[in-house]
Amino acid sequence: MSDLRFAWLLILPGVAMLLAVVLYPLVRSLSSAFFSESLLYPGREFVGLTNIQAALGDDFLRLLWQTGIFTVGATVLPFVVGLGVALALNARLPGRSILRGAFLFPWLLPAVVVSFLWMWIFDASYGAFNGLLQQLSLIDQPRAWLFDTSTARVALIVAKSWNAFPWVMVMLLAALQTVPDDLHEAASLDGAGKVRRFWTVTWPHISGVAGIIILLEFIWNFQHFDLIFVMTGGGPAQTTQTLATALYDSAFRSYDLGQAGAIGILWMIVLLVLVVFYVRFSERSEAN
Amino acid sequence: MGFGLFAFAPVYWLVITSITPDSQVYRYPVTFFPESVTFDNYRSVFTDPEIFGWLANSVIVSVITAVLSVATSMYMGYSISKFRYRGRRTLLYFVLSSQMLPSALLLVTLYGVFSTFGVLNTYFVLIISFTTFTLPLCVWMLKGFFDNLPDDIIEASKIDGASNWRTLHAIVLPLAAPGLVASGLFAFMRGWNDFIFALTLTGPERQTLPPALVNRYIGEAATDWPELMAASVLVALPVAVAFVALQRHLVGGITAGAVKG
Numbered sequence: 288m289s290d291l292r293f294a295w296l297l298i299l300p301g302v303a304m305l306l307a308v309v310l311y312p313l314v315r316s317l318s319s320a321f322f323s324e325s326l327l328y329p330g331r332e333f334v335g336l337t338n339i340q341a342a343l344g345d346d347f348l349r350l351l352w353q354t355g356i357f358t359v360g361a362t363v364l365p366f367v368v369g370l371g372v373a374l375a376l377n378a379r380l381p382g383r384s385i386l387r388g389a390f391l392f393p394w395l396l397p398a399v400v401v402s403f404l405w406m407w408i409f410d411a412s413y414g415a416f417n418g419l420l421q422q423l424s425l426i427d428q429p430r431a432w433l434f435d436t437s438t439a440r441v442a443l444i445v446a447k448s449w450n451a452f453p454w455v456m457v458m459l460l461a462a463l464q465t466v467p468d469d470l471h472e473a474a475s476l477d478g479a480g481k482v483r484r485f486w487t488v489t490w491p492h493i494s495g496v497a498g499i500i501i502l503l504e505f506i507w508n509f510q511h512f513d514l515i516f517v518m519t520g521g522g523p524a525q526t527t528q529t530l531a532t533a534l535y536d537s538a539f540r541s542y543d544l545g546q547a548g549a550i551g552i553l554w555m556i557v558l559l560v561l562v563v564f565y566v567r568f569s570e571r572s573e574a575n
Numbered sequence: 576m577g578f579g580l581f582a583f584a585p586v587y588w589l590v591i592t593s594i595t596p597d598s599q600v601y602r603y604p605v606t607f608f609p610e611s612v613t614f615d616n617y618r619s620v621f622t623d624p625e626i627f628g629w630l631a632n633s634v635i636v637s638v639i640t641a642v643l644s645v646a647t648s649m650y651m652g653y654s655i656s657k658f659r660y661r662g663r664r665t666l667l668y669f670v671l672s673s674q675m676l677p678s679a680l681l682l683v684t685l686y687g688v689f690s691t692f693g694v695l696n697t698y699f700v701l702i703i704s705f706t707t708f709t710l711p712l713c714v715w716m717l718k719g720f721f722d723n724l725p726d727d728i729i730e731a732s733k734i735d736g737a738s739n740w741r742t743l744h745a746i747v748l749p750l751a752a753p754g755l756v757a758s759g760l761f762a763f764m765r766g767w768n769d770f771i772f773a774l775t776l777t778g779p780e781r782q783t784l785p786p787a788l789v790n791r792y793i794g795e796a797a798t799d800w801p802e803l804m805a806a807s808v809l810v811a812l813p814v815a816v817a818f819v820a821l822q823r824h825l826v827g828g829i830t831a832g833a834v835k836g
Contacts, residue, residue: 288738288739290658290739291658291660293654293658293739293740294654294658294660295654295660297650297651297653297654298650298651298654298655298666300647300650301647301648301650301651301670301710301714302651302666304647304703304706304707304710305669305670305673305707305710307707308681308685308703308704308707309673309676309681309707310673311684311688312680312681312682312683312684312685312688313676313680313681313684315684315687315688316680316681316683316684317680319683319684326683326686326687368578368581371578372578372582375578384822387826388818388819388822389582389583390582391818391826392582392586392815393582393585393586395764395811395814395815395818396768396811396814397767397768397770397784397785397810397811397814398768398770398785399770399785399786399788399789399807399810400589400785400807400810400811402789403788403792403793403803403804403807404585404588404589404804404807405585406793406798407588407592407800407803407804408585408588410800412601412603413600413601413602413603413605413800414605415584415588415605415607417605418604418605418606418607419605421604421605422604449581449582449585452582453582454829457826457829457830458829458830460830461826461830506675507675509677510675510676510677510678510679512677512678512679512770512771513770513771516770516771517770517789517793530677531677531679532679534677534679534680534683535679535682535771538679538682538683538686539686539775544683544687547680547683548683551677551680551683554677554680555680558675558676558677561675562672562675565675566668
């Protein structure tokens with residue numbers, strides 16, 4: 288068998304699966320946007336842009352805004368925490384690899400376990416968070432953090448950040464190990480302080496990886512489903528609803544595939560812009 | 576310090592709640608250190624036939640997903656790494672970008688298709704969907720592994736008269752064993768941790784632990800938190816143990832490619 292034939296044969300099973308379970312459903316779901324179609328009955332009727340117009344109503348901007356807040360918050364917070372832990376662990380501590388392993392733990396937990404745990408921590412009567420704040424005398428009455436329209440979103444971001452920072456940490460730790468020690472030494476000899484050394488020596492070495500981390504986190508958070516669905520179900524008063532949970536609700540609660548497809552189309556447009564950024568970015572850092 | 580507290584306090588709370596007697600858990604104000612310890616919560620989780628059934632489903636689905644993912648992605652990774660052909664880069668980008676697609680969107684059609692073929696509520700639908708979603712990362716990890724393998728080994732084997740198949744199976748794959756194990760564990764974790772697919776595509780009989788526990792504990796009625804925490808520890812444990820055993824390979828796998836760009 289020729290090498291070329293062999294090479295193609297090897298990718299065949301994987302490509303076939305991706306086409307069947309990813310590409311076909313994607314095209315089919317998006318095309319639903321132009322039809323009136325229900326999950327309950329067979330058949331579809333062409334309706335043009337009606338679904339998209341409906342999805343673009345006031346609701347879409349609100350959903351996009353809520354998705355954006357969650358995405359930005361759940362990207363920035365774990366990045367800051369992950370960077371802090373990575374810098375701390377990059378020092379030559381004894382038992383560093385054990386610590387690194389321990390810090391990865393929150394990332395290993397299934398999303399539902401993360402959800403359960405933080406629902407319990409934020410519990411209105413017996414939650415640890417209320418208990419802590421009361422012991423520090425910061426509040427006198429326990430609050431229902433997840434059922435309060437002003438705090439539910441932040442509570443979700445905190446839970447997601449706890450789950451996500453270890454991945455950021457381990458990626459940045461790998462990048463930090465490429466920073467040559469003598470550069471640091473030279474900079475200290477020149478009298479550069481810690482902060483200055485970080486920006487002039489460390490940051491240029493890790494900024495490429497940092498960019499990829501932020502973009503990937505952004506893309507993942509944009510479509511995040513599990514934590515939101517389990518912890519708040521989009522509530523209270525729809526304030527934590529995102530494009531992902533709204534799409535799920537359209538399809539599996541209202542059985543309206545046309546509406547789900549329309550949200551999907553709008554979503555893909557936003558996602559496509561992100562992916563273009565990602566490809567550009569990774570090509571640029573590959574060139575360096 | 577602050578970061579350490581943020582990272583570990585919730586884990587402490589998870590474990591402590593699971594071994595605290597109910598009388599001390601539901602106390603106001605909250606006590607952070609229990610006066611006594613009980614394993615009743617674990618006992619009721621382990622003796623619950625329903626939970627045991629979901630646990631078995633989780634094991635079956637995740638193990639088969641891991642095996643199938645490794646088998647498929649090692650061939651793809653090898654092909655992309657060691658052969659030069661048209662469309663190779665496009666293929667790599669297609670594979671990578673497929674992991675960025677929102678699963679909620681794909682689910683809608685998958686549900687319809689699986690329902691038409693009458694295969695909803697089977698292990699098959701979970702395994703086939705999980706495997707497709709683990710492929711991108713596994714292919715990426717294994718491509719990295721094969722990239723680091725010197726071409727000379729492959730050349731030498733071919734000069735000795737071995738076919739492409741034989742070279743791959745007898746020479747290359749044994750050398751890539753650590754990578755195969757690491758990517759297999761990733762696939763296992765994906766199947767083990769998934770929520771949305773198992774929730775939507777299967778009913779209670781074929782469901783894995785994550786959606787089943789949500790349906791079981793998070794409802795209208797008051798949640799039995801200590802027992803739910805014990806069940807959560809049960810779900811988290813296999814992955815944690817496997818991870819500790821394979822930590823070195825896994826961390827290499829997570830960061831593979833990132834630093835190189």
